[in-house]
Amino acid sequence: ALVRYIYPHAEIGKGIALNGVVVAMGVALGPTAAAAILTVASWPWLFWVNLPLGAAALFMAFRSLPATPRSTARPDITGSVLCMLAFGALVMGGDGLAHQSGIVLSCALIGVGLLSGLLLIRRESGLPQPILPVDMLAKPDFAIAFMTGFCGFVASNFYIISMPFTLHDVLGMSPAETGLLITPWPIGIMSAAPLVRRLADTVSAGVLSSIGLLMTATGFFLLWMMPAHPTAFDIVWRTWLAGCGFGLFQPPNNRAMMVSASHARAGGASGMVQVARQAGQTCGAMGVAAFFSLFVQGAALKCLFMAACVATFAALLSSSRLLAGKKA
Structure with missing residues (x-):
């Protein structure tokens, strides 16, 4: 919701794309920073270090973020x-x-x-x-964007949670190698940012998000079909392709949800964006747990296949916006 107050209407997509880059940078730097902390301190410092970081973020937020209209509604x-x-x-x-x-x-x-x-x-x-605010789902554009986001995050968590098991248990990689070979995912998301910033406000979400999800699905399928003894490069370029597609999908889809709501309901629309994200990630995590519980062998690879299938379905769902002839 803050992005909508900071950026003019014609540049909301750029703001969401830039926000996505910052998030992806945090995801990319997290494992490296955690490894560096553990080399000089014990594991509790992984949590203690968040106190000064959080305080700094709070200080900058108070100094920089714009004042927004306050709600007059009483707490429910x-x-x-x-x-x-x-x-x-x-x-x-x-x-x-x-x-x-x-x-x-x-x-x-x-x-x-x-x-x-x-x-x-x-x-x-x-x-x-x-x-x-489930009443927002009565709007077809908002509902399609919401379900596309939900399915996209289901697919991403099928990959994010199962891929370390694929690398470590199936391919025999060390923990350090596993962490490094997952990093191309957020790097791919960052790589898509310059293109998304240019196109998010001029090209429909139906086009950009559908292409991005097809790229993500292709990357997941290629990871699932990897040779029995892949090189690091085999894993890196496939993972980067999937991440690049995910970076292309997210900002325009989030923008479609935000601009379909009035300024007065920007907070509700932003909340539904987070509901789609968290519900999708939760369902993806539970799906991975179910696969590992049901299948004794090959569960990790089956999760990659499921990630590809769900991403493909999300791409088809997103493309339905084109069939409706509506531009988000």
């Missing part, structure tokens, strides 16, 4: 509790089913989550500032 305690129950119970129940542990309890938690979600939606319907 009941809605907040229902929201926490819905998402918390669904995640815990889904995780239990994925690990095949406590099936009865897991099913009960899923039931509680679904009931809480229904009560939340019913209670929040018609409110001017709901906790979970």
Whole structure:
């Protein structure tokens, strides 16, 4: 939502793309920084180091971020509790089913989550500032962008979580090699940023996001089809291709969600962007857990294949915007 207040309407895509670059840089530097910390300090410092970094970020935010209109709505305690129950119970129940542990309890938690979600939606319907603005999904453009984002993050987490197991357990790479060979993913996301900054505000999300997701799906398929004894270069260029596609997909799709909402509901649209991201990542993680629980051998490679399939489906979903003849 802040990007929309900082950048003019014609440059929102550039702002979202730049924000994506910063996020990708953090992801790329994280493993290297963690390894450097562990060479000179114990593991608790991986958490302690976030205190000064967080304080610095808070200081810069207070000094630099613009003032935005304040909400006059009172805190919705009941809605907040229902929201926490819905998402918390669904995640815990889904995780239990994925690990095949406590099936009865897991099913009960899923039931509680679904009931809480229904009560939340019913209670929040018609409110001017709901906790979970699902009414935005009534707009076709917003709904397609939301589901495309959700599926894109399901695919990415199938890859992100399973790829270390593929490298370490299947290909016999060391932990250090595994970390280095995953790094091309965020580097690919950063590589796409200059192109996205130029095109995000002039080319439709249906075109850019669909091409990006097809590139990501192709990269995942090529990783799944790698030879039994690949070289480092074999892994790097495939991973970079997938990351580059993901970097091409995200900013225009997020922009499509943001511009479909009014300024007064920019916060709600931004919240739904995060719901799509977090729900997709959570479902992807639970899917990986389910695969490793169901399949004794080859689970990691099956996860890569699933990542490719979901990314392909997301590309088809994104391209439906072109069939509708609408430009996001």
